[in-house]
Amino acid sequence: MKVFNTPNKRMFLDMNWALFITAIVIFSVGFVNLYSASSIRLEDGITHTPFYERQLMWGGIGLGLMFAVILINYKILERLASPFYFFVLFLLILVPVFGKTVYGAQRWLDLGFFSLQPSEFAKFSVLLMGAKYLAKDGETLGWVRLFKLLFIGLVPFALIVKQPDLGTGLTVLFLIGGMALFHGIKWKVLRICLVIIPLTLPLSWFVLHDYQQERILTFLDPSRDPRGAGYHIIQSQIAIGSGELLGKGFQEGTQSQLRFLPEKHTDFAVAVLGEEWGFVGSVGVVVIFCFFLFCIYSTICEARDRFGSTLCAGIFFYFFWQVMVNTGMVVGIMPVVGIPLPFISYGGTAMMVNCILIGIVLSVSINRFVFKA
Amino acid sequence: MSHKIETKNYEPPRMGLLLLQFAIAFLFVVFFARYWYLQIHRGEEFARLSFENRTKIARIDAARGEIFDKNGVPLAENYITFAIAIVREDTPDVDAALAQISEWTNTSYEELVEKYNKNKYYVRSFDPIIIVADLPLELIAPIQSQLYLWPGIHIVPKARRHYPQKNTVAHIMGYVAEATKEELQEDENLSLGDIVGRQGLELMLEDRLRGKKGAAAMEVDVFGRSLHREVISPAYSGENIYLSIDIELQKNIEHIMQNQAGSVIVMNPDTGALDALVTLPSYDNNLFVTGFSRKEWDAVRLHPRYPLQNRTIQSMFPPASVWKLLMAGALLEKGVDPRDTVFCSGVFKLGNRQFRCWSKYGHGNVDMKHSLMYSCDVYYYEKALDLGIDYIADFAKKCGFGRRTGIELPHEASGVVPDREWKLKKIGERWQNGDTVNLSIGQGFMLVTPIQQAVYISSLLNGGKLLKPQLIKDAEPEIMGYTPISPEHCKLIADYMFATANESRGTARIIKTEGVHTGGKTGTAQVVKIKMQGDRRKKNHEMDFKERDHAWLGAYAEKDGRRYVIVTMLEHGGGGSSAAGPVTRDIIKLLFPPENTKK
Known part of the structure; x- marks a missing residue:
């Protein structure tokens, strides 16, 4: 099997350009927004913290990674899936033993020269392992195969949630669930699942940490803690709402400039956008993300094999999940979970992960045709 | 493209594709609706909240009128003292702040807590509550140098009334005192710590001496720091009054x-x-x-010839x-x-x-x-x-x-x-x-x-x-x-x-x-x-x-x-x-x- 795609004219023409360009557009919107979000108004004018410069750097690195991944023949990933999966599980087991604790959570492995967050790799490993497992058989899932598939996700989920990092854990679970639904579940199985899952959800309350329970309660009623956790929710909605139709204008957002808006360059970045660009800007961003997802969808349709399409479907759900949870949190229809908005929120790791995933989709799009020898 | 051969024997699951289409539509509908609700339906309301967030109306105190004798000799004058105050809204840990103030000024912590609790309901959360008045001048510099560590603690100037002629015209001048809770409730122009006339001319001429407070709109950031200040209505000092007394x-x-x-x-x-x-x-x-x-009080109270x-x-x-x-x-x-x-x-x-x-x-x-x-x-x-x-x-x-x-x-x-x-x-x-x-x-x-x-x-x-x-x-x-x-x-x-x-x-x-x-x-x-x-x-x-x-x-x-x-x-x-x-x-x-x- 070919390990690398040879860069040639065919590859250039077959690539899903729409996806690539949409990603660049979202990044640009995010970058411009970050420029505004990183500014703070003081007595003597506006000062910028250099987040936007570093975001540009991460974007460059991400683009490099994306091209590197494009060059890899995605079929090779199917073979690497199992060893990679078990390697990541090994790392996740190491975390509670050797991991360092930051802000009360043990998520990092200190390698001396840099720190590693195995839960980020877990997303990849679950994506690959899930796609590999589902690619073996096109038949819709019965009880046995569904449980085997869920098991692939539940082991890393349990390890990640223990760190604790509920956000990443749920992401992993959502990926597996999404891929299973995409693949298809036998109706009799699905029927029972649809009954059982809502019933088991309340039970999960009791395994949540106190602060996680608190967040959910605060989400349900922000006024119960208006100066603490509820403050984020309230101020974020004020920021967005006060943008009204056309927004307050670029760098004119008082909620963000005067620092009423928390985490405005990371988790709440889209609130800055809503405040400054109004309803038009906010819905614009939603539309771009929808188109972005549609671009991934088009590659899923065109993929030449089940592994490729299932893998892309997993990536589709990954992005869908992040947009849903982040924007949902910012507009107050989801609890506060620290999940960033792809390409809009500031953050190096997330940027690299997102670029690699797009690279994989682009690789699938390039290799969508089967050639005769 | 002749070399491409369409041999697609793989078709993605149809229900799966439908699910993805649905997901995209769902995303759009949910957020379109939510943004509509927040920005169009309740936009004005949030715009007002955002305005209130960053705008605070601050009082501008009016100086009390001074009193002079017929030749211009001062009988009642104002001078500035400094006080330590707490702005409730900006103080993350009031107890710690009070403990620090108690250390600085060498006053009992319990006393300060009592004073804080007594007064906190009478001031707006962003107005200062005086905790220690008449700060000795030598304490101001050392405290000022540490204030940056204590958001919410401020040194505020406070006008004091002084009667340079003391006993000679005490009965004519009378005196002032801080407005009582009842007065604060009765008169909306008074705020905590304001002085009002209690006796003598200070009482009788209260309306002329008091002056009119002004107001300023301040644009503030989340820490309450003022970035821009605009006077809405200027403060007018009270009237200076000359007496016929020589x-x-x-x-x-x-x-x-x-x-x-x-x-x-x-x-x-x-x-x-x-x-x-x-x-x-x-x-x-x-x-x-x-x-x-x-x-001093006993000396006045028990004096056989009733000096009051x-x-x-x-x-x-x-x-x-x-x-x-x-x-x-x-x-x-x-x-x-x-x-x-x-x-x-x-x-x-x-x-x-x-x-x-x-x-x-x-x-x-x-x-x-x-x-x-x-x-x-x-x-x-x-x-x-x-x-x-x-x-x-x-x-x-x-x-x-x-x-x-x-x-x-x-x-x-x-x-x-x-x-x-x-x-x-x-x-x-x-x-x-x-x-x-x-x-x-x-x-x-x-x-x-x-x-x-x-x-x-x-x-x-x-x-x-x-x-x-x-x-x-x-x-x-x-x-x-x-x-x-x-x-x-x-x-x-x-x-x-x-x-x-x-x-x-x-x-x-x-x-x-x-x-x-x-x-x-x-x-x-x-x-x-x-x-x-x-x-x-x-x-x-x-x-x-x-x-x-x-x-x-x-x-x-x-x-x-x-x-x-x-x-x-x-x-x-x-x-x-x-x-x-x-x-x-x-x-x-x-x-x-x-x-x-x-x-």
Whole structure:
């Protein structure tokens, strides 16, 4: 099997350009927004913290990674899936033993020269392992195969949630669930699942940490803690709402400039956008993300094999999940979970992960045709 | 593309693709709807909340008006002190902040907590709550250097009231105090820590002194730091007020009176303006602003001569012989010929009661002029019975007695003009002729305030106008009424006063001053019944001070068109002539310095 795609004219023409360009557009919107979000108004004018410069750097690195991944023949990933999966599980087991604790959570492995967050790799490993497992058989899932598939996700989920990092854990679970639904579940199985899952959800309350329970309660009623956790929710909605139709204008957002808006360059970045660009800007961003997802969808349709399409479907759900949870949190229809908005929120790791995933989709799009020898 | 071969034997699951389409549509619909709801449907509301978030209305305090004497000497002024305050909204940990303040200022933590808890509900969350006032200056710099560690703790300037003349005008100025909770609730223009007048002119002139607060809109960031400030309405300082009081005169009179308890009023009989309003003993009104120590408060509270009392307007005394000035007016208006004489043998018999003249041997035949000059009692005993109590009481009331003069100071006493009804109600007995006899020489139930005497004597000089005593410089004279005494008779009584002060055997001769037209009437109010030591009346200095007589002298002095009414009242001071006389004489010398010492 070919390990690398040879860069040639065919590859250039077959690539899903729409996806690539949409990603660049979202990044640009995010970058411009970050420029505004990183500014703070003081007595003597506006000062910028250099987040936007570093975001540009991460974007460059991400683009490099994306091209590197494009060059890899995605079929090779199917073979690497199992060893990679078990390697990541090994790392996740190491975390509670050797991991360092930051802000009360043990998520990092200190390698001396840099720190590693195995839960980020877990997303990849679950994506690959899930796609590999589902690619073996096109038949819709019965009880046995569904449980085997869920098991692939539940082991890393349990390890990640223990760190604790509920956000990443749920992401992993959502990926597996999404891929299973995409693949298809036998109706009799699905029927029972649809009954059982809502019933088991309340039970999960009791395994949540106190602060996680608190967040959910605060989400349900922000006024119960208006100066603490509820403050984020309230101020974020004020920021967005006060943008009204056309927004307050670029760098004119008082909620963000005067620092009423928390985490405005990371988790709440889209609130800055809503405040400054109004309803038009906010819905614009939603539309771009929808188109972005549609671009991934088009590659899923065109993929030449089940592994490729299932893998892309997993990536589709990954992005869908992040947009849903982040924007949902910012507009107050989801609890506060620290999940960033792809390409809009500031953050190096997330940027690299997102670029690699797009690279994989682009690789699938390039290799969508089967050639005769 | 010829080399591409469409051999797609793989088709993605159809239901899966539908699921993805649904997901995209779901994303769009949910967020479109939510953004619509937040930004269009409730946009205005959130825009307002965002505006309120960043805009705060701050008070601009107005300086309280200052008070000066007629020559511009400050009597009440403001100075700046510094206080440590907490802004509740910006303080993440109030307990820690209070503990830190307690450490800085070396005050007890519990005390500060109590103060904070007591006051926190009366200020808006972004207004400072004063925790420690009057910060010693040497503490400010070290505290200031650490404030950056303590968001929410501020050093705020606070205007304080100060009375540089202290005791000398304490009763006139009164004092201020921080507004009480009740006042804060009643008056929305007041905020916690504001000072309001409590006594004296500070209280009476509150509206003019207070000024008007301003407001400023501030754009603030989340830490409450102000980025932009715009004055919405400017603050207007209170009015600066000049008094008719001459502080030099006031001080000199104080000096002349030495340690005696009593009061002196120097009043312009034509305008009612008061040049001096002295009452002794006095107190330091600054202590009411800064707070008394236990010892200081006891010193004021337990003082045997009640320093808090403003004797010029609050103390009531029998008018004694000064009252004869009113009786003279009453007689003249009844048509009594001033040349009519009465024989004074030293005693007046009414039924089986004997009423003595102050002169044991009598004055012989006296007319009105001489009755005033010698202060003959028998003349009035006899004449009063002719007039009758009803007429006298009515006449006294028309001359301003028995009611307040209207001076702009709180708690003025109205005095007592007894009549039949009064006695029946208060004492439960019927009016006797003996009461009328007693009343005729200003003894018995009759009670007046020194200021009433000053107003009445002024009316004799100005032709019958009862003027409101004025404390404000250049105030428009206010005529509260007219006495029933005709201008001619006023002049006649004033002339008799001149004779009393200037002719031989006049009882007020002590105030005769070279080059000054003076007149006066003395009075000696008995506090207890005349005590005899064998055949001889006990002398004042032989008695306990509380049993000694009150000394009165109502006088006027005029020179070069300038004239004053001077009422001197020395509580338990002794004889009108012997005690009040020298004081009044010295005051006249102050008002009209002898030519050779004039600069």
